[in-house]
Amino acid sequence: MDADSRQARWEERVEGPLAVASLAFLAGYAVHVLAQGLAGGWRDFCLLVMLAAWVLFAADYAVRWRLSGQRLRFVRSHWLDGVVVLLPLLRPLRIVKLYETVQRRHGRPRLSLHARVITYAGVSTGLLGFAGALAVYQQERGAPGASMKTFGDALWWTCETLTTVGYGDVTPVTRGGRLIAVGMMACGMALLGAVTGSFSSWLIQVFSQEGDAQDGERPSGR
Amino acid sequence: MDADSRQARWEERVEGPLAVASLAFLAGYAVHVLAQGLAGGWRDFCLLVMLAAWVLFAADYAVRWRLSGQRLRFVRSHWLDGVVVLLPLLRPLRIVKLYETVQRRHGRPRLSLHARVITYAGVSTGLLGFAGALAVYQQERGAPGASMKTFGDALWWTCETLTTVGYGDVTPVTRGGRLIAVGMMACGMALLGAVTGSFSSWLIQVFSQEGDAQDGERPSGR
Amino acid sequence: MDADSRQARWEERVEGPLAVASLAFLAGYAVHVLAQGLAGGWRDFCLLVMLAAWVLFAADYAVRWRLSGQRLRFVRSHWLDGVVVLLPLLRPLRIVKLYETVQRRHGRPRLSLHARVITYAGVSTGLLGFAGALAVYQQERGAPGASMKTFGDALWWTCETLTTVGYGDVTPVTRGGRLIAVGMMACGMALLGAVTGSFSSWLIQVFSQEGDAQDGERPSGR
Amino acid sequence: MDADSRQARWEERVEGPLAVASLAFLAGYAVHVLAQGLAGGWRDFCLLVMLAAWVLFAADYAVRWRLSGQRLRFVRSHWLDGVVVLLPLLRPLRIVKLYETVQRRHGRPRLSLHARVITYAGVSTGLLGFAGALAVYQQERGAPGASMKTFGDALWWTCETLTTVGYGDVTPVTRGGRLIAVGMMACGMALLGAVTGSFSSWLIQVFSQEGDAQDGERPSGR
Numbered sequence: 001m002d003a004d005s006r007q008a009r010w011e012e013r014v015e016g017p018l019a020v021a022s023l024a025f026l027a028g029y030a031v032h033v034l035a036q037g038l039a040g041g042w043r044d045f046c047l048l049v050m051l052a053a054w055v056l057f058a059a060d061y062a063v064r065w066r067l068s069g070q071r072l073r074f075v076r077s078h079w080l081d082g083v084v085v086l087l088p089l090l091r092p093l094r095i096v097k098l099y100e101t102v103q104r105r106h107g108r109p110r111l112s113l114h115a116r117v118i119t120y121a122g123v124s125t126g127l128l129g130f131a132g133a134l135a136v137y138q139q140e141r142g143a144p145g146a147s148m149k150t151f152g153d154a155l156w157w158t159c160e161t162l163t164t165v166g167y168g169d170v171t172p173v174t175r176g177g178r179l180i181a182v183g184m185m186a187c188g189m190a191l192l193g194a195v196t197g198s199f200s201s202w203l204i205q206v207f208s209q210e211g212d213a214q215d216g217e218r219p220s221g222r
Numbered sequence: 223m224d225a226d227s228r229q230a231r232w233e234e235r236v237e238g239p240l241a242v243a244s245l246a247f248l249a250g251y252a253v254h255v256l257a258q259g260l261a262g263g264w265r266d267f268c269l270l271v272m273l274a275a276w277v278l279f280a281a282d283y284a285v286r287w288r289l290s291g292q293r294l295r296f297v298r299s300h301w302l303d304g305v306v307v308l309l310p311l312l313r314p315l316r317i318v319k320l321y322e323t324v325q326r327r328h329g330r331p332r333l334s335l336h337a338r339v340i341t342y343a344g345v346s347t348g349l350l351g352f353a354g355a356l357a358v359y360q361q362e363r364g365a366p367g368a369s370m371k372t373f374g375d376a377l378w379w380t381c382e383t384l385t386t387v388g389y390g391d392v393t394p395v396t397r398g399g400r401l402i403a404v405g406m407m408a409c410g411m412a413l414l415g416a417v418t419g420s421f422s423s424w425l426i427q428v429f430s431q432e433g434d435a436q437d438g439e440r441p442s443g444r
Numbered sequence: 445m446d447a448d449s450r451q452a453r454w455e456e457r458v459e460g461p462l463a464v465a466s467l468a469f470l471a472g473y474a475v476h477v478l479a480q481g482l483a484g485g486w487r488d489f490c491l492l493v494m495l496a497a498w499v500l501f502a503a504d505y506a507v508r509w510r511l512s513g514q515r516l517r518f519v520r521s522h523w524l525d526g527v528v529v530l531l532p533l534l535r536p537l538r539i540v541k542l543y544e545t546v547q548r549r550h551g552r553p554r555l556s557l558h559a560r561v562i563t564y565a566g567v568s569t570g571l572l573g574f575a576g577a578l579a580v581y582q583q584e585r586g587a588p589g590a591s592m593k594t595f596g597d598a599l600w601w602t603c604e605t606l607t608t609v610g611y612g613d614v615t616p617v618t619r620g621g622r623l624i625a626v627g628m629m630a631c632g633m634a635l636l637g638a639v640t641g642s643f644s645s646w647l648i649q650v651f652s653q654e655g656d657a658q659d660g661e662r663p664s665g666r
Numbered sequence: 667m668d669a670d671s672r673q674a675r676w677e678e679r680v681e682g683p684l685a686v687a688s689l690a691f692l693a694g695y696a697v698h699v700l701a702q703g704l705a706g707g708w709r710d711f712c713l714l715v716m717l718a719a720w721v722l723f724a725a726d727y728a729v730r731w732r733l734s735g736q737r738l739r740f741v742r743s744h745w746l747d748g749v750v751v752l753l754p755l756l757r758p759l760r761i762v763k764l765y766e767t768v769q770r771r772h773g774r775p776r777l778s779l780h781a782r783v784i785t786y787a788g789v790s791t792g793l794l795g796f797a798g799a800l801a802v803y804q805q806e807r808g809a810p811g812a813s814m815k816t817f818g819d820a821l822w823w824t825c826e827t828l829t830t831v832g833y834g835d836v837t838p839v840t841r842g843g844r845l846i847a848v849g850m851m852a853c854g855m856a857l858l859g860a861v862t863g864s865f866s867s868w869l870i871q872v873f874s875q876e877g878d879a880q881d882g883e884r885p886s887g888r
Contacts, residue, residue: 389612611834
């Protein structure tokens, strides 16, 4: 109980700074990848920002492990947190959670479940797609025979992949790029599942309401 | 209450003319894009029709804002209407809503929920696909290295994209075309979600009916 | 009531012969398209079989229209039957319905709802895919620049399309082929919806059973 | 009853060894396909391992047929087991079932239904994708005009196919490869159905919980 409350207090306190650090990491990575013509000093500064953010993530993980009072079980039950420490580009996804906390703290009325799922899926996909496009572009840039020549191509390829359309006019050819691409395909599938699932559950809900009250046919808020 | 009723009266009165204006806008745009060999006078006339329709949309938005008695909250709660004013090609989608209103006014029996969802998804996709094909074709036509050479190609590419098949034999290569294409991919995903979701909820409904009455096994109307 | 019962008797009596005629039509079309090296007499015989089958379909439609005692309403409420008369290649799909009737008449225990949906979706997709592959192949064969060179290519393209994978190594290039292809993409979407929907409703059902009885965790028949 | 209990005892006893044999078969096949430069003796050893495993599968099928006391009905009601004997590469899929049995025997708390479905779908897809990539690669390797040149290409193609993205930069060109590919596309569709279906049923469950208790809004375990 005590460990839980101390952990909760810790999480509440560091959530804001860590979210800022996440965005700083993403921004630093973006500048590092895209701004090729930048002076060396600025590129070093970006690397420094990324390193600093990563140190913060690792420290947060260590503190929470300590506070939990658990040993290996912590690693297993918080494997997602471990993955995020190893792949800090996924970290900005937690902003979704922060947003919800802030909304609740300010007492704002929460969106309906389906609106929330669509919003979260959209924001997550946007952040993940941007990070993925950066990572794949870094791998592909300058590779022999690459069809992904500009960052615009990378973004276009990302949209193709996340919606599972897959024209194939732009495709990764390097081993690293393909590895990241497989992860993004899996995200595309999950996104499709989220969209389809919300639609399906929304319809079922509307239908059961129509069954209950024959005159209240129009779903509220549409 | 008063503002609401005045707003409802306004909407009822202008719905018909605005639907006609929407279709006129789409038709004007289609002629403008496709009829390249037309005399200059006719093309100017098309532009004029589009401009007039757009002025009507903007006026409708302004009047409804005024009637609502709200300030910035109106912009936020009616953001979809704002988007439609900025992208008038999306406007014909509201015909779906008009159709339902007309059906109800004439006292026609409404279709079942699943038939309605499929119908609306189909009509929306048709209108949106046509508008999108026109817009992408306008961007791509004459671009260096474009694989979309005729409007037939554009329509074929639209079908590929909306069903998320994506052969890749025809793909947009310009920045503008790709931007519109991303929007159409998102629509394809939503369409897939609507089809899958209706199927899923229809099955669940049939199943629960089979559970209730063992002899009433065949779903009605199929 | 009387019209209904006479109609039901008629349908019961002609169902079998019409199913045979449907398969004969499909077989005749297949031979006509694929057996290019056949002697002219055999090819004429195939055309004759197709014509005879089509006459049967049209006669059935006419008789049922007559028996219904309705005028234009029949065309509207039986529009699917009208489409099948115009596109007799879709006719074999009704075999699915015949199969169910036969099963019931023999008193065989019916499959579970989900097994039935999957079976019907599978058989329908198989028949439709075969008919579509034939039709597209007939359009594409010999077209300048066609990538679909053998019937094997056509079948491979059909599988790609129906599963919405869409590699794009084989694609239709003629107007007719693309028109049929759009219909098949729509079928692929419906198939995806059927598979996803059954899975979803099966899971929901299993879940509600798990909630009811904590120890009966394994779904029966798996 | 007696036949059932003897069958259950048999299955319990051979499950472990058969799972090991399944993995040995897969490993032997992988070495046989991938290690082209291996000395002839080792390759013969791989074939021997595969043959031995297959004999075990066939013997298990025969014994269970005998124990069932049934004749042809066994073949019909256990058609999946028959398929697995003919296509032993599909056999490792049964490991999923073994895993569950082991978990239950050790009294471990079982995962929630949705976590289980996702886990099973993931493991099944992984095993199936690996086996399929091997089988297709064996067909395509060295075929004239093949775009699948390394096993890495085969794995990349597998991921494209199972997620229904289908870029088309790598595609099978041989008859055998395409036949296996069609099976993998069907698996991709089923995987999509599983992911979407779990998401959908999870949302519906969360929604009904939200309806029941307004304050317990957050789904547990997220």
